[in-house]
Amino acid sequence: MTPPAAGSRSAAFFDLDKTIIARSSTLAFSKPFFHGGLLTRRAVLRSAYANFMFAVSGADHDQLEKMRAYLTEMVAGWDVETVRQVVSETLHTIIDPLVFDEAVRLIEDHQAAGRDVVIVSASGTEVVEPIGAMLGVDHVIATTLVETQGKYTGEVDFYAYGPHKATAMQKLAEELGYDLAASYAYSDSETDAPMLEAVGHPFAVNPDKTLRALSTANEWPILVFDRPVALRSRIGLDTPAGKAAAMAVIASTAGAIVVSFITRRRRHSAPSVRL
Template sequence: MTRTAAFFDLDNTLLRGTSMIQLGRGLFERGFVSGRTMLRAALMEARFRATGSEHLDDTSDARDTALEMIKGRDVVEFGQHCAAIFDAHIAGRFCAEAVAVAQEHLDLNHAVWVVTASPVEIAELCAQHLGFTGGLGTVAERADGRYTGRLRDGLLHGATKAVAVRKLAETHGYDLARAHAYSDSSNDLPMLSLVGHPTAVNPDPHLRRHADIHDWPTLEFRDPGGVRSRVARGLKVGTSLRLAARALARRDN
């Protein structure tokens, strides 16, 4: 019998907030990134939390910064840093309600995968921590045990996620017509549309409209307060970060 699978986006779906920000936080503490870089990343996080939507420019900027940061670094050593950062900054941020949905799939003997644009190292750590089947993420190119500063197959984002999920299904014999997928972002519409049972989780405005039109289930696991409250909190956080950035700039000059 063909096995059924469920594919979960990570950021704002399984995880509260964004994994790359938490990874950056840990790398900053270990001297991998500058304070300026970390503040810029925090501003991206504030905008994401305020609007509930990813921004392509932010995604591209985060990708380029990450690649420059790891260029030439030892793969094994970096993996050890990722594991420590995961334990310190990511493991406690999973959304209990979303994890419970994933556990229901596991209880039914479904294969469960994390599928994220974050580094594959983080995807695999998440899958291991949650007892999932595995994790798919963006793969940085490696040569002679070190990162080259390039991506192997591009960012696992948008349509590329759907391609990866289709390949995974072909490899493992998953029936996509019976499969499930969960995401918060309209960027994941290709992956959601690929399966027979898509579900919008904490959806951004465009995904919410699409889910309503196509009668897809919608799950809300956000903090209480509604959209206006989230926007207000995001703007407040963004203002504080901009003030902090100015202070840092004055200190560095």
């Protein structure tokens, strides 16, 4: 099959955590992983504390790197099949209440306009791919960990974070013929500045302090997403056919468990747009 000519179409790239959903997707699974025998109670409490701190005050690059190192070390030796099973059994319960209605409507609008939609997330493929499938997006860029003999080694195969997101977007654009100058990107975090700068139409969503300042300086639109909606009912997964399709996708998804490092700071008073 001959690939499309470069720049023949556009795409819309969405960060996941705090852009499509209202919190960290990976840390949200702390309790299910505990009940599945993967996490200790102390690790659950630490993950919950980290999630709280990201929500109320944000974290700088060094803090995020320390948390990444801690969590990748923690998952070393985890059984891949157990992780897959825990995610498949708890995905709807964990993620359904977290999805922003505004994000789903934007995804639908871009698809109606003929654009591919791509989720670009530092979270692991085992979380991002099922969410992407349920949302009906075209492609997913996510973090993966190395596995050997059915267990995670604790090493990172690809870290979809910071400038690595932009690099992966550029690679995908070359493969599929996206015109990045005509494309869109959405994120909440200063660490995703390279992702936003890679496209012609960047948008800040519920931005942290630094991204808000950057958006104001560059005249990037600022969007406010504040209406979480049950994903299952929003996209028809409460029907028998929808449930069957979702479970088939989740059951076939293999991936790795990694931390999502999306910063969040208190909002300042720059003008915002509600959808």
